[in-house]
Amino acid sequence: MHLKDLAGILPVEGTVPPDLEVTGISSDSRQVRPGVVFFALAGSKADGSTYAADAAGRGAAAIVAARGNAISGLSTPVVAVDDPRLALALSAARFFGKQPETMVAVTGTSGKTSVAAFTRQIWEQAGFAAASIGTTGVVAPGRNEYGSLTTPDPVALHKLLKELADAGVTHASMEASSHGLDQRRLDGVKLAAGGFTNLGRDHMDYHPTVEDYHRAKLRLFDTLLPKGAPAIIFADDPWSEPTIKAARAAGLKVLTVGRHGDFLTLKRVEHERHRQRAEVEVDGVLHEIDLPLAGDFQIANALVSAGLAISTGTSVGKALAALEKLKGAPGRLDLVGTTSAGAPVYVDYAHKPDALENVLTSVRPFTTGRVVVVFGCGGDRDRGKRPIMGEIATRLADVVIVTDDNPRTEVPETIRAAILAAAPGAIEIGDRRKAIHDAVAMLHAGDTLIVAGKGHEEGQTVGTETFHFSDHEEVREALQERAA
Numbered sequence: 001m002h003l004k005d006l007a008g009i010l011p012v013e014g015t016v017p018p019d020l021e022v023t024g025i026s027s028d029s030r031q032v033r034p035g036v037v038f039f040a041l042a043g044s045k046a047d048g049s050t051y052a053a054d055a056a057g058r059g060a061a062a063i064v065a066a067r068g069n070a071i072s073g074l075s076t077p078v079v080a081v082d083d084p085r086l087a088l089a090l091s092a093a094r095f096f097g098k099q100p101e102t103m104v105a106v107t108g109t110s111g112k113t114s115v116a117a118f119t120r121q122i123w124e125q126a127g128f129a130a131a132s133i134g135t136t137g138v139v140a141p142g143r144n145e146y147g148s149l150t151t152p153d154p155v156a157l158h159k160l161l162k163e164l165a166d167a168g169v170t171h172a173s174m175e176a177s178s179h180g181l182d183q184r185r186l187d188g189v190k191l192a193a194g195g196f197t198n199l200g201r202d203h204m205d206y207h208p209t210v211e212d213y214h215r216a217k218l219r220l221f222d223t224l225l226p227k228g229a230p231a232i233i234f235a236d237d238p239w240s241e242p243t244i245k246a247a248r249a250a251g252l253k254v255l256t257v258g259r260h261g262d263f264l265t266l267k268r269v270e271h272e273r274h275r276q277r278a279e280v281e282v283d284g285v286l287h288e289i290d291l292p293l294a295g296d297f298q299i300a301n302a303l304v305s306a307g308l309a310i311s312t313g314t315s316v317g318k319a320l321a322a323l324e325k326l327k328g329a330p331g332r333l334d335l336v337g338t339t340s341a342g343a344p345v346y347v348d349y350a351h352k353p354d355a356l357e358n359v360l361t362s363v364r365p366f367t368t369g370r371v372v373v374v375f376g377c378g379g380d381r382d383r384g385k386r387p388i389m390g391e392i393a394t395r396l397a398d399v400v401i402v403t404d405d406n407p408r409t410e411v412p413e414t415i416r417a418a419i420l421a422a423a424p425g426a427i428e429i430g431d432r433r434k435a436i437h438d439a440v441a442m443l444h445a446g447d448t449l450i451v452a453g454k455g456h457e458e459g460q461t462v463g464t465e466t467f468h469f470s471d472h473e474e475v476r477e478a479l480q481e482r483a484a
């Protein structure tokens with residue numbers, strides 16, 4: 001590719017030779033090789049323009065930086081743009097040049113990973129080669145890889161989308177995190193539809209207010225989706241209304257789902273412990289759906305997923321039939337086993353207040369004994385959520401065990417103390433392994449144990465080191481010990 005092929009994205013006239021050969025693009029100077037265009041981004045820790053000389057020294061073809069940047073004295077051409085992150089996303093899309101034909105993105109505080117996984121499964125059942133991209137990684141035909149970010153950065157994302165398209169994937173669902181939306185990571189993706197699940201407290205270390213957080217989420221609807229594209233919005237959340245309003249104002253085709261939904265209307269639900277039977281009305285016709293998943297919230301996720309699939313061409317019959325075969329995303333109210341007395345043990349990814357509230361509420365109707373919860377809060381993340389989660393656990397569980405969950409560079413005792421301050425009577429066991437083993441050991445018939453916060457994760461980050469740790473493995477081991 002030549003620099004001129006990025007015309008319309010980068011102002012390449014004048015100072016920059018348009019026939020300059022471009023071999024790649026990067027926002028990390030350490031990855032720059034000869035011919036790579038380096039995008040200098042202002043980040044949360046560093047300002048990329050301070051690495052312009054480093055990139056130039058490694059043979060960068062050109063440097064793209066914010067207008068008014070302080071880069072000077074380099075022989076490498078500097079291209080000034082208004083929004084370097086947007087320029088990076090659009091350039092990455094142009095450079096890699098290919099993506100699955102039908103792509104959808106879902107946003108919301110909770111349920112994104114589940115919706116992305118369910119939408120992929122519906123498409124698979126309908127006979128499409130489909131992929132999902134998000135917190136738990138990339139799943140596609142012949143591919144199942146662990147991921148690190150919920151929404152990958154634009155260069156990694158478009159490289160991946162090209163690989164998927166080259167491998168014959170025609171349909172892909174992806175998670176749109178608020179960081180991803182705010183940082184323009186998805187701006188180069190051609191989206192066919194978007195979904196919204198709910199909004200609660202999250203990432204208050206990054207977004208100054210919940211309104212700012214909501215505004216970041218709204219970018220999916222008011223900026224990224226083309227006019228007329230379907231927006232599938234869960235209708236029963238306190239933030240549904242402003243989201244619907246914004247999507248309508250942006251000229252999208254708003255399709256709501258849920259009890260208050262008019263596209264897929266939830267008429268009735270009967271919960272069982274590990275499954276639920278729902279009645280959903282579509283176009284005046286009632287459909288009975290036997291959803292093989294625990295947790296009230298999974299109905300919401302299933303409806304948003306069905307809405308995304310139907311609005312992008314899957315038939316109503318095929319989409320609803322596929323719901324009966326859904327498998328939960330790994331670590332989302334995931335039944336790992338039961339004690340010999342029949343007490344179930346679930347691993348769940350609830351690491352924010354609303355999610356914890358939902359998961360504890362979901363298991364209560366099937367618990368004749370006690371609800372026991374083991375959880376902690378991550379270090380170097382939103383501190384405000386700690387007492388909130390302590391209060392929720394104390395209100396909704398009978399036994400609360402406060403433990404560590406990725407303390408990172410914070411002092412673990414301090415994190416636990418902040419939770420315990422709002423959790424009178426809670427038991428403190430810092431060592432997560434011991435906390436899980438003790439919790440399993442105390443279960444009687446009729447009890448339910450929820451190990452929350454890590455879900456699919458396979459590590460515990462203490463300081464800057466990550467040790468192998470899996471809630472699934474610990475629960476299995478503890479159940480075996482008890483059975484022995």
Ligand SMILES: CC(=O)N[C@H]1[C@@H](OP(=O)(O)OP(=O)(O)OC[C@H]2O[C@@H](n3ccc(=O)[nH]c3=O)[C@H](O)[C@@H]2O)O[C@H](CO)[C@@H](O)[C@@H]1O[C@H](C)C(=O)N[C@@H](C)C(=O)N[C@H](CCC(=O)O)C(=O)O
Pocket residue numbers: 027028029030040041042043044045046047048051135148149150151152153154177178179180183
């Ligand atoms: C706070 C945040 O979102 N940071 C992300 C962001 O980094 P940043 O732009 O702030 O980077 P920075 O460290 O300040 O550096 C600025 C620039 O200098 C460059 N640099 C730096 C050093 C050097 O030697 N040379 C160089 O060029 C960096 O590559 C960067 O472009 O952009 C990077 C590239 O896309 C991301 O990897 C990085 O994610 C960090 C690792 C992270 O932890 N992000 C989390 C909070 C996140 O994004 N989470 C969301 C939501 C999770 C969920 O709720 O599901 C997600 O989508 O995963």
Ligand SMILES: Nc1ncnc2c1ncn2[C@@H]1O[C@H](COP(=O)(O)OP(=O)(O)OP(=O)(O)O)[C@@H](O)[C@H]1O
Pocket residue numbers: 108109110111112113114115135150175197198297298300301329331332333348349350351354355356358359455
């Ligand atoms: N629709 C929902 N409403 C409320 N809580 C939910 C919903 N879906 C999932 N949860 C809870 O949130 C947890 C995370 O679910 P999921 O991974 O699907 O969401 P996410 O939006 O991808 O979260 P993250 O941003 O952490 O990756 C689940 O383990 C469950 O406790």
Ligand SMILES: N[C@H](CCC[C@H](N)C(=O)O)C(=O)O
Pocket residue numbers: 351377378379381405406453454457
């Ligand atoms: N994407 C989230 C995941 C948090 C999971 C929890 N286990 C924690 O470490 O706080 C984050 O990095 O903030």
Ligand SMILES: [Mg+2]
Pocket residue numbers: 112113134135136150175
């Ligand atoms: Mg996720």
